[in-house]
Amino acid sequence: MKEIEEGTIEMESMxxxxxxxxxxxxxxxxIYSRGMRNTKQxxxxxxxxxxxxxxxxxxxxxxxxxxxxxxDDGENTRKSKEKVENKDGKLLWELIEERGxxxxxxxxxxxxxxxxxxx
Numbered sequence: 036m037k038e039i040e041e042g043t044i045e046m047e048s049m050x051x052x053x054x055x056x057x058x059x060x061x062x063x064x065x066i067y068s069r070g071m072r073n074t075k076q077x078x079x080x081x082x083x084x085x086x087x088x089x090x091x092x093x094x095x096x097x098x099x100x101x102x103x104x105x106x107d108d109g110e111n112t113r114k115s116k117e118k119v120e121n122k123d124g125k126l127l128w129e130l131i132e133e134r135g136x137x138x139x140x141x142x143x144x145x146x147x148x149x150x151x152x153x154x
Contacts, residue, residue, distance in 0.1 A: 048074055059088050066094035071123035075130050098123035104138065113138055
């Protein structure tokens with residue numbers, strides 16, 4: 036696997052790295068949100084839809100989405116033991132649905148039950 040670093044960009048609440056792995060372009064963004072309203076706006080301004088072949092957003096959104104998930108062919112694929120949803124979580128979920136993104140928490144191999152270590 037050959038990696039070519041294309042650069043790192045730091046923004047107000049986001050650090051971004053673009054790279055190419057096996058001829059596939061990735062954009063990886065780490066976010067620390069102090070308020071989802073501003074974070075949502077920054078994401079909408081800085082991350083154009085379909086700009087990258089692969090996009091991974093991670094970090095601390097300080098938002099709780101409860102056990103919400105997007106359904107794929109009517110099937111609930113995300114499992115989460117989380118029941119709490121807050122106003123920042125609602126804003127985050129709006130962004131997820133607008134962009135057609137997926138939440139890996141509760142879906143990823145090793146976390147099928149929605150109980151990542153540290154919770």
